[in-house]
Amino acid sequence: MLEIKNLRASIDGNEILRGIDLKVNAGEVHAIMGPNGSGKSTLANVLAGRDCYDITAGEVKYDGQDLLELDPEERAREGVFLAFQYPVEIPGVRNDYFLKAALNAIRKAHGEQELDAFDFLKMVKEKAKMVKLDPELLTRAVNEGFSGGEKKRNEIFQMAVLEPKLAILDETDSGLDIDALRIVAEGVNALRSKDRAIIVVTHYQRLLNYIEPDFVHVMVEGRLVKSGGKELALELEEKGYGWLEEESARAAEAEAAIEKTLAAVANVAAAANL
Amino acid sequence: MIAVSPQTEKYCAEFERVENSFAGPNWLKAIRRAGIDRFVADGFPTTRWEEWRFTPISPIAETSFRPARHSVPDAGMANSKSTACGDPAADCLTFVNGHYAPEMSRLCGLPAGVRAISLADGLKGAAVVIEQHLAHYAKLDKSPFVALNSAFFVDGALVHIPRGVIVESPIYLRFISTASGEAAISSPRILIVAEENSQATIVECYTANNGGVYLTNAVTEIVLEQNAVVDHYKVNRESPDGYHIATIQIHQDRSSSFSNHAITLGGAISRNDINTRLDGEGAEATLNGLFLGTGKQLIDSHTRIDHAAPHCPSHELYKGILDDKAHGVFNGKIYVHPDAQKTDAKQTNQNLLLSRDATIDTKPQLEIFADDVRCTHGCTIGQLQDDAIFYLRTRGISVEAARGLLTYAFASDIIDRIRIPSLRESLAEALFELEAPLLEQSGYLPT
Numbered sequence: 001m002l003e004i005k006n007l008r009a010s011i012d013g014n015e016i017l018r019g020i021d022l023k024v025n026a027g028e029v030h031a032i033m034g035p036n037g038s039g040k041s042t043l044a045n046v047l048a049g050r051d052c053y054d055i056t057a058g059e060v061k062y063d064g065q066d067l068l069e070l071d072p073e074e075r076a077r078e079g080v081f082l083a084f085q086y087p088v089e090i091p092g093v094r095n096d097y098f099l100k101a102a103l104n105a106i107r108k109a110h111g112e113q114e115l116d117a118f119d120f121l122k123m124v125k126e127k128a129k130m131v132k133l134d135p136e137l138l139t140r141a142v143n144e145g146f147s148g149g150e151k152k153r154n155e156i157f158q159m160a161v162l163e164p165k166l167a168i169l170d171e172t173d174s175g176l177d178i179d180a181l182r183i184v185a186e187g188v189n190a191l192r193s194k195d196r197a198i199i200v201v202t203h204y205q206r207l208l209n210y211i212e213p214d215f216v217h218v219m220v221e222g223r224l225v226k227s228g229g230k231e232l233a234l235e236l237e238e239k240g241y242g243w244l245e246e247e248s249a250r251a252a253e254a255e256a257a258i259e260k261t262l263a264a265v266a267n268v269a270a271a272a273n274l
Numbered sequence: 275m276i277a278v279s280p281q282t283e284k285y286c287a288e289f290e291r292v293e294n295s296f297a298g299p300n301w302l303k304a305i306r307r308a309g310i311d312r313f314v315a316d317g318f319p320t321t322r323w324e325e326w327r328f329t330p331i332s333p334i335a336e337t338s339f340r341p342a343r344h345s346v347p348d349a350g351m352a353n354s355k356s357t358a359c360g361d362p363a364a365d366c367l368t369f370v371n372g373h374y375a376p377e378m379s380r381l382c383g384l385p386a387g388v389r390a391i392s393l394a395d396g397l398k399g400a401a402v403v404i405e406q407h408l409a410h411y412a413k414l415d416k417s418p419f420v421a422l423n424s425a426f427f428v429d430g431a432l433v434h435i436p437r438g439v440i441v442e443s444p445i446y447l448r449f450i451s452t453a454s455g456e457a458a459i460s461s462p463r464i465l466i467v468a469e470e471n472s473q474a475t476i477v478e479c480y481t482a483n484n485g486g487v488y489l490t491n492a493v494t495e496i497v498l499e500q501n502a503v504v505d506h507y508k509v510n511r512e513s514p515d516g517y518h519i520a521t522i523q524i525h526q527d528r529s530s531s532f533s534n535h536a537i538t539l540g541g542a543i544s545r546n547d548i549n550t551r552l553d554g555e556g557a558e559a560t561l562n563g564l565f566l567g568t569g570k571q572l573i574d575s576h577t578r579i580d581h582a583a584p585h586c587p588s589h590e591l592y593k594g595i596l597d598d599k600a601h602g603v604f605n606g607k608i609y610v611h612p613d614a615q616k617t618d619a620k621q622t623n624q625n626l627l628l629s630r631d632a633t634i635d636t637k638p639q640l641e642i643f644a645d646d647v648r649c650t651h652g653c654t655i656g657q658l659q660d661d662a663i664f665y666l667r668t669r670g671i672s673v674e675a676a677r678g679l680l681t682y683a684f685a686s687d688i689i690d691r692i693r694i695p696s697l698r699e700s701l702a703e704a705l706f707e708l709e710a711p712l713l714e715q716s717g718y719l720p721t
Contacts, residue, residue: 049664049667049668071667071673073667075668076667076670077670084665088661088665090680090683091687093680098666098671098679101679102666102671105672109670141683162670
């Protein structure tokens with residue numbers, strides 16, 4: 001479903017993603033872990049289409065399409081969903097109306113009938129119940145004055161309504177108490193299906209006790225330095241990220257050395273031509 | 275001898291020509307005479323005047339306006355979309371080009387004793403209350419346009435709520451301009467008197483049936499006696515070529531409560547001066563406004579709240595949205611007189627600029643001569659938030675629709691405060707159509 005090859009991205013000239021390779025198939029749940037500032041959120045945002053990043057190399061194929069060519073709304077209509085680390089407050093825009101507009105925009109793009117008010121309301125109430133979202137929040141402005149937990153739950157709620165094919169959860173667990181975490185995880189688990197892929201970006205192993213991943217990847221300094229099964233997450237919990245950071249530093253040094261050598265070779269070649 | 279500019283000279287000559295044809299008592303003739311004299315002495319305001327610094331009205335000064343004629347309204351006018359405003363079945367007085375149109379007016383079920391009549395009729399049957407109040411608050415030296423209106427007004431509305439009477443349903447005052455081929459000026463004059471313990475809701479709507487250049491120069495005086503409650507709405511949906519200048523002068527007695535919501539969408543040049551004087555202890559005023567300019571519109575919202583007595587709260591929230599090359603002005607003065615201790619005044623002005631060429635001049639002014647008061651003011655000028663646009667886009671909403679939705683949301687903050695459901699809905703709809711037409715198909719319902 002998703003294939004990322006040698007993806008490099010920078011912001012204001014600082015390279016954040018330094019060659020990401022990742023393949024995600026339908027039905028799989030991937031966890032991307034890593035220390036703060038390693039580029040996890042950047043990857044999530046690049047996949048959703050935030051335009052403040054410069055993509056300097058690589059490609060992202062999504063269902064055979066070049067994902068990077070699509071506008072954020074086109075990606076959404078194709079089934080990509082990002083649950084934000086910091087959901088945006090939008091005063092004056094009602095949660096339920098906004099979601100109805102979103103859902104109908106997506107349905108319309110697929111040539112489907114727009115949902116009428118009655119069916120929409122019924123569906124929304126069911127989904128709200130599923131993620132234990134206070135129905136009162138539906139008629140409030142999007143995220144405005146919501147608690148941290150309510151905001152995260154609202155993201156999962158939107159995901160449940162929009163039923164994406166590829167869901168990317170950006171630190172959905174951060175700042176949640178254990179009850180809220182459990183509710184969010186239950187919501188995500190309810191959405192697991194053989195047609196849907198989920199990428200869970202997280203700093204803490206804790207979430208993975210509730211959402212069991214098929215694969216765990218560790219990102220350090222813009223690279224996925226280690227991949228494995230769910231047991232990798234437990235190893236990280238025990239040992240921390242330090243040992244991988246050292247490994248990554250050595251890899252970076254090695255890469256720099258290769259580049260240096262290549263440059264020297266090029267110089268020699270140029271001199272030989274003279 | 276004052277040098278008279280050719281522009282004011284025309285009005286002066288016109289006044290000499292029609293002065294004798296004005297009906298009415300002598301005290302009114304004196305007001306008219308004083309009005310034209312004042313206007314001739316002051317001339318049209320220029321940008322050298324502090325209160326008009328950002329508001330060049332030379333297109334108005336340089337146009338030769340003729341007094342708007344009485345025209346027979348056509349049947350379709352009352353129901354046309356351009357003149358719609360709130361509930362079409364509500365009690366209303368309608369004026370076409372400043373002249374009362376009884377065939378388009380309907381008043382049923384007003385409580386006994388309430389007068390909602392044309393000012394011309396009022397001068398015949400209720401001259402006492404008019405003489406007592408007219409031109410007592412909107413003083414001629416407030417603005418040359420007030421002086422001009424006082425000299426030339428032929429009609430308008432009188433709403434008189436007697437002591438203790440509660441008027442439940444809103445009374446609409448509809449002013450419709452029709453293009454007549456020549457630039458016309460109409461000068462509506464409105465007097466609203468709410469006696470002790472009375473209550474009423476009044477909506478002034480200014481619309482146009484056709485394009486063409488015209489000037490509406492309106493003056494409204496509102497008097498709230500002790501403990502009276504008046505909710506007043508002013509909707510400006512003039513045509514894109516129309517000019518609209520209006521002064522609303524409010525006088526509030528002890529424990530009265532006044533609110534105004536000014537929604538300005540129309541007019542090539544629109545200027546509102548909304549001034550209230552809190553003249554008795556415990557009087558409360560709320561002045562809210564929304565102005566939305568596109569194209570080359572110039573929209574100026576001036577407000578002044580005079581805290582002249584102790585223990586008076588005032589609340590003010592003005593929001594401006596400016597697109598294209600539109601120019602907005604907000605000038606909010608709060609004047610706390612020496613005796614007005616325990617004043618609690620809050621003023622906020624928020625502006626949204628949607629294009630590079632749109633401009634806003636905003637000027638909060640606090641003048642405080644009492645020492646135990648709370649006065650706050652704040653103003654912001656901003657653009658749509660990129661974060662919010664991105665958030666909406668990641669949910670499948672197009673960038674254009676996202677911008678429209680956020681703009682609508684910014685404006686709806688004011689619209690939502692309108693307490694008349696039908697007016698709130700019709701304005702929300704109008705605004706939604708203006709700002710977020712792309713969303714309609716997606717099923718986003720504003721109400």
